[in-house]
Amino acid sequence: MSDREQVVELSGVVKRYGNFTAVEPMNLAVEAGAFVTLLGPSGCGKTTTLRMVAGLAAPSAGDILIKGARVNDVPIHKRNLGIVFQNYALFPHKTVFDNVAFGLKYRKAAKAQIAERVSRALDLVQLPQMADRFPNQLSGGQQQRIALARAIVVEPDVLLLDEPLSALDANLREGMRVELKKIQHQLGITTIFVTHDQSEALAMSDKIIVMNQGRIEQEGSPEDVYTRPRSEFVARFLGNSNLLDGQVTARDGNALRIAVEGLGEIQADSEGTEAPQNGARLRLVVRAEKIRLSSTPQDKTDATRLTGRIETVDYQGQSARYFVTVGTHSLQVINPIDRRPFGQGAEVSVEIRPRDVVLLKPE
Numbered sequence: 001m002s003d004r005e006q007v008v009e010l011s012g013v014v015k016r017y018g019n020f021t022a023v024e025p026m027n028l029a030v031e032a033g034a035f036v037t038l039l040g041p042s043g044c045g046k047t048t049t050l051r052m053v054a055g056l057a058a059p060s061a062g063d064i065l066i067k068g069a070r071v072n073d074v075p076i077h078k079r080n081l082g083i084v085f086q087n088y089a090l091f092p093h094k095t096v097f098d099n100v101a102f103g104l105k106y107r108k109a110a111k112a113q114i115a116e117r118v119s120r121a122l123d124l125v126q127l128p129q130m131a132d133r134f135p136n137q138l139s140g141g142q143q144q145r146i147a148l149a150r151a152i153v154v155e156p157d158v159l160l161l162d163e164p165l166s167a168l169d170a171n172l173r174e175g176m177r178v179e180l181k182k183i184q185h186q187l188g189i190t191t192i193f194v195t196h197d198q199s200e201a202l203a204m205s206d207k208i209i210v211m212n213q214g215r216i217e218q219e220g221s222p223e224d225v226y227t228r229p230r231s232e233f234v235a236r237f238l239g240n241s242n243l244l245d246g247q248v249t250a251r252d253g254n255a256l257r258i259a260v261e262g263l264g265e266i267q268a269d270s271e272g273t274e275a276p277q278n279g280a281r282l283r284l285v286v287r288a289e290k291i292r293l294s295s296t297p298q299d300k301t302d303a304t305r306l307t308g309r310i311e312t313v314d315y316q317g318q319s320a321r322y323f324v325t326v327g328t329h330s331l332q333v334i335n336p337i338d339r340r341p342f343g344q345g346a347e348v349s350v351e352i353r354p355r356d357v358v359l360l361k362p363e
């Protein structure tokens with residue numbers, strides 16, 4: 001744990017709608033300057049959580065703190081937040097300038113200060129020349145930037161973003177996520193971001209909170225949740241995973257041998273997890289890009305080497321995605337392409353390193 005200030009804290013926060021619990025007791029701490037993402041499938045409670053931080057929904061139980069002060073009863077406009085929601089549209093009858101100036105006018109800032117700060121915010125989102133336009137004279141991407149400028153111009157304690165990029169087309173979205181992250185970093189602004197898009201979450205976050213059915217499944221750095229999923233849900237939701245069932249046949253410290261029916265014996269490394277006993281049944285996760293295909297076996301002493309046959313090839317430019325038949329299994333593999341991808345029907349050596357085998361308890 002670092003000793004940075006916690007800007008947002010949720011303590012035992014619950015949200016019920018009648019008999020339905022949308023958010024189970026939730027604890028969460030967001031450090032100053034951090035970019036924290038709530039990631040999960042539709043209906044998992046991420047928007048509800050964000051709405052409670054915003055003051056748009058009242059928690060059924062628990063406390064929400066901003067900069068150490070309990071805000072459960074503080075209305076939205078007194079929480080000093082910047083908000084960009086998918087449906088938080090710009091005011092159509094106001095110019096870009098007046099849209100961005102809105103929060104400052106509300107706070108009764110001086111005219112000169114408003115002009116200066118709006119101009120700085122428009123510079124930051126790289127639309128300095130658009131001040132006199134109306135929202136309907138802007139592209140979707142430009143509108144989204146103005147919404148961001150409107151949110152950050154008031155120098156909020158927390159920036160709340162709910163799928164702010166989802167209305168943009170794929171190219172624009174990638175560009176905007178780089179810019180959004182850059183601006184967030186430049187301003188050092190504490191941010192909570194909601195998305196169901198795993199690549200967005202991985203690319204932008206300091207910390208990802210994976211949610212499922214109103215609960216936190218796992219939280220950690222993007223690398224942590226990606227490479228060390230602790231549940232099948234997280235393994236499936238983030239990335240392309242192969243899930244296998246096996247039984248421990250031998251154990252020497254952290255080095256395990258695991259028999260996978262229909263596949264053969266796999267070597268795994270239990271470092272960082274609770275070492276399973278001999279005979280224990282386990283669920284294994286192997287990421288598609290952690291499996292190495294080669295035409296001839298490579299001389300890596302600790303890797304499991306299996307033999308497979310290419311079933312399908314999906315050419316993706318720099319990489320290819322294969323389904324490879326190994327025993328009775330069909331493994332998904334994503335590998336960079338050296339010269340040309342393996343052809344359908346080719347026999348290949350399939351290598352899996354022990355440390356790339358993630359061990360889960362069977363569910």
Ligand code: ATP
Binds near residue numbers: 045046047196
């Ligand atoms: P999405 O990505 O689809 O927005 P989400 O993870 O943000 O999903 P929430 O909007 O937080 O999900 O909703 C969580 C659950 O709470 C859903 O099952 C939803 O139907 C329910 N819910 C949300 N708002 C209400 C409401 N006002 N009344 C009743 N149920 C609600």
